Amino acid sequence: MIRSVNSRILVLGASGLIGRFITDDLRQRGCTTVGVARAFSPSQRASPFDIQLPIMALDAPALASLIRAHEIDVVVNCLGVLQDGPGSDTAAVHRDFVARLLAAITACGRRVRFIHISIPGMADEDHTAFATTKREAERLIASSGVAHAILRPGFVIAPSAYGGSAMVRALAALPVDLPAKDAATPFQPVAVADIATTIAWLAMQPTDDEATRAVSWDLMQPEAVTLGDVIGAFRRCFGTMDWPRVAVPATLINLGAFAGDLCSRLGWMPPMRTTAIAELRRGVQGDPAPWIAATGITPATLDRAVGAHGATIQDKWFARLFLIKALIIASLVLFWVASGSIALFISFPATTAILTTRGWPDWFAVPFAAITSMMDISVGVLIAFRKTATFGLATGIFVSLGYMVGCAVLTPDLWLEPLGALVKTGPAIVLMLVALLMMDNR
Secondary structure, eight states: OOOOTTOEEEEESTTSHHHHHHHHHHHHTTOEEEEEESOOOTTTOOSTTEEEOOGGGOOHHHHHHHHHHTTOSEEEEOOOOSSOBTTBOHIIIIIIHHHHHHHHHHHSSSOOEEEEEOOOSOGGGOOSHHHHHHHHHHHHHHTSOSOEEEEEEOEEEOSSOOTHHHHHHHHHHTTEEOOHHHHTSBBOEEEHHHHHHHHHHHHTSOTTOTTTSEEEEEESOSSOOBHHHHHHHHHHHHTOTTOOOEEOOHHHHHHHHHHHHHHHTTTOOOSOSHHHHHHHHHOBOOOOHHHHHHHOOOOOOHHHHHOSSOOOHHHHHHHHHHHHHHHHHHHHHHHHHHHHHIIIIISHHHHHHHHHTTTOOHHHHHHHHHHHHHHHHHHHHHHHSHHHHHHHHHHHHHHHHHHHHHHHHHOGGGGGOTTOTTTTHHHHHHHHHHHHHTOOOO
């Protein structure tokens, strides 16, 4: 079957870094492209063909129905999770879902090409659940008999940033440096536009063409570069190449990865986790020659992928604030939990005295002080969990404003307290507002 630019393409994981770019790029090329994701941000839903579905909950018959309903010719799977945790199961996403998807393609009654986004490297170098389950999916695909292309992109450079790509930008924008050993890790990049071009090229090929019926390609520039080189390219872009830097000890990086694992238990998805660091130190390298020979694509070089022009102000702000966001959230959690705990458990007599010395009766002052202290602790706990952080920040702003107004009416003399506790509430409100405005991930 000869395909054309009018091939109907289904992109799974269309809200992610690669999936979103591919979906938009294919549409610009004239392909009817259905983008499916568990959830889209309001800014991502650019087309009625962007469909929110609980993808991981769909069984093989439901997936087959989805393919038939939209008369799909090409299925592109961009789904992936970095590490096991609440709501994230590497085996379920990388292996079990792919098994159901292959069964759906086989049973849908259509001639469909399956394009799967995997990872580069050799199987004997896989030491994380992320890598081993990705490789298990490759073996399932290779033995399925389905027309397929397994694409193994290198370090992906895209106009937007998420996860590891955002962390690289942050390292380039701040006066810090990696340990020499980590900076020397092989790290062959690929422009996300080259991935999209490859998928568009494959969509044009007939499924019965033996040359492209079952391929596995490494997608990356052929020139060997290191992680330090990639960070250096972004430094040139940001104008920070000549900045003095402090080398980050490997021990501190390991500690940060452990802290990231703990944060993931609260629903956050920090880029610095043990799997991310392990994969970073493993490196990104492969042989793109078969891909280049088959498609005729000339991969963008590192400098061209990063950009020949200087970074925009929004690029710089994002890179500088990316790692600071975690510090802001952590400090606000500590601020609210510590202030409430001190008032409730350590200095409760002094807390109630603030009210009783101003004429409040004990029967009212004691429960009022206890309730407000527990409310402070609750705000901190709400901010700590990703699902409730937005509500917690909004509540914290409301509560802080309430304290300021209440004290102005009931205990105005507290505004003149020597340490200026109420005056400092204003900057705390501003910090919570900053955190609230930075909650978007995509």
